[in-house]
Amino acid sequence: MIIHTVDQNYLGIFNCNFRLNGELLFTGYITLNVLTDTFNKPLIHLFRESSNSSEVKLICRNSSPYRRAEWTMRRSTTSVTLTSSDKVRSDRFSSPPFNGYDFPLHVSPVTFEDSGTFECFYDRQRFGMFKLTTIRVSESGGPPGGQPVVLRCEVSEVSGDPVTLAWMRMEGSRGLLVKQEVLTNSHPNRMLSVTLPSLRSDQLHWQCVVFTEGMLRATASLTLTLPTQTTMSSMTGMGTETVVRGVITMAATLGILGLLGFYCRRPNGTQTQRQKEEPAQLEETNV
Structure with missing residues (x-):
């Protein structure tokens, strides 16, 4: 189980029940402690799916009051200010007014x-x-014509600890492992792909899962769709109509060529009459 954006509301004891055919085998317990401030704490590494419905909330908190706060984002050597107590943005990066203690950052x-x-x-x-x-x-790929379908799962960065990517084919709440690979910072790419020769109705629901140090970090879901019966019928109708039009066009073309050939081979009546008259005139002159 992954709990995103843990705060004081999640403080307490969690239990996990193991059952076989509905019978409880044993129960495991874990106590979750939540720190009251974030000062001087080590780097926290988070994983998130990039989608229209994904979000992340970063907590920044202290027990003593301060006058000013800000959030920055750094990529390699470039750093930009996202929000501050002087200027609170309201786009994808947002923070509430600073109360001197808490200044979370919400990305959505x-x-x-x-x-x-x-x-x-x-x-x-x-x-x-x-x-x-x-x-x-x-x-990518897939219908029409029963083309192969390629599924891709990509991470933005692999540095430090190796990252394990795995594709799971989902059957309800159960996932069946199809392919997995361990990525390191020396890996030629940061992607795991699966190729389906053709799309079937039992291959529509997929999930890419991410592990580091043997721990589940994030999941990303992908749902495929089969072409509807109406779409297939329209595609079939278009194909049939194209064939019929081709046959008609070919038949018409052959017919025209046949008429032209007949016309070229048919003797002309005026020319035949002249051929009959001209030798008579020549014979009459010779006498």
């Missing part, structure tokens, strides 16, 4: 280009640092 929707390092500063002191790695899934 998350795009693939949002990968980078986010830092929170209170009066120019860093109070939080987060590294965001984004994931995107896509498909």
Whole structure:
């Protein structure tokens, strides 16, 4: 289970029940402690799917009051200010008015280009640092004509710990592993692809899952669609109509060529009459 954006409301004990055919085998417990401030804490690495419905909320909090706060985003050597207590934006990057203690950053929707390092500063002191790695899934190919379908799962960055990508074919809430691969920073690409020779009704629901250090970090879902019966019928009708038109055009062309050939071979009546008259005139002159 992944809990995104943990705050004080999630403080407590969680339990996990293991059942076989409805019978409870055993129960595991884990206690979740939530820190009250983010000052001087190590880098937190987060993974998020890039989609229209994805979001991430980064927490920046301190128990003592401060006058000014800001969020910055850094990619390689470039850093930009996203929000601040002086200027709160209301687009994809937003923060509530600063109350001196809390200044969270909300990113929605998350795009693939949002990968980078986010830092929170209170009066120019860093109070939080987060590294965001984004994931995107896509498909290409497929109908019409029963073409192969290629599924792609890509991560924005692989640095430090290896990242494991896996494609799961979903059957309800159960996932069947189809393909997985471990990516490192020396890997030639940051993508895992699966090719389906043709699309079937039991291959419509997929999920790309991301693991680091043996722990589930994120999932990205992909739903495929089969062409409707109406679409297939229209495609078939268009194909039949094209064939019929081709046959008619060919028949008409052959008919015209046949008429032209007959016309060229048929003797002309005037020319035949002249041929009959001219020898008579020549014979009469010779005498």
